[in-house]
Amino acid sequence: MVDKTARPRVITVANQKGGVGKTTTAINLGTALAAIGQNVLIVDLDPQGNASTGIGIDKLDRDVSTYHVLIGEKSLSEASVSTNIPRLSVAPSTLDLLGVELEISQYDDRAYRLKKSIADGVVTANGDDFDYILVDCPPSLNLLTINAMAASNSIIVPLQCEFFALEGLSQLLATVEQIKQSINPNLSIHGIVLTMFDSRNNLSAQVVDDVRQHMGEAVYKTVIPRNVRVSEAPSYGKPALLYDFKCSGSQAYLKLASEVIQRENLLKPEAA
DSSP states (O other), X not given: OOOGGXXXXXXXXXXXXXXXXXXXXXXXXXXXXXXXTOOEEEEEOOTTOHHHHTTTOOGGGOSOOHHHHHTTSSOHHHHOEEOSSTTEEEEOOOGGGGGHHHHHTTSTTGGGHHHHHHHTOOBOTTSOBOSEEXXXXXXXXXXXXXXXXXXXXXXXXXXXXXXXXXXXXHHHHHHHHHHHHHTOTTOEEEEEEEEEEOTTOHHHHHHHHHHHHHHGGGEEEEEEEOOHHHHHGGGGTOOHHXXXXXXXXXXXXXXXXXHHHHXXXXXXXXXX
């Protein structure tokens, strides 16, 4: 078991490219971690709010969101709401996040607003500590993504099995290195998860081989397959594990959750 005294572990799910399964990974990894007994909070920092709606939270019905957390009006605990999934909570986003960069850019601590809110303490509705905080970012390097990386112990990088995968990955790794040097020296790559793998496509297999050759042990053993049920689930406001527990995508995210916890034991000595 992972040392509870190091909790919560804050992991950003990020990629500067859109359409790679970033939000899908945040939702379903969070659900899978909750399913195996972890208290999980998903922090939605994407103004589109897909992580919120994909888990069944009505953004329009929320008076408190991650926007209010970043401008310092509300705590992260106040923004967090329980979901229909036991042990899983979400701090939803709203379109207000589109203007938050202008509002906080004048502050000296503009890159550390999320980090401060986590340091101030965040607990479940029952008063229990969270084991994991997963931060879902917009598909770009902006102040929201920088806040996520500044607050995190590590980053999970979803990587679609397509031709330009490695090109986009090199850009992200360069960004992470910049953040380490200037903002968060303890930031590390938790792992790279290959998504949307199509076993019928020779290119998918070639991408997997290329990424493993270049990145080695940084790549998770678990590969997330392209799966219709995973794609359908958000339209019902459900994670894939709740929509169809037995589908290949759901089972892959359960395996990924187990692998994430196993890596936590290896990363523990580096914990900040």
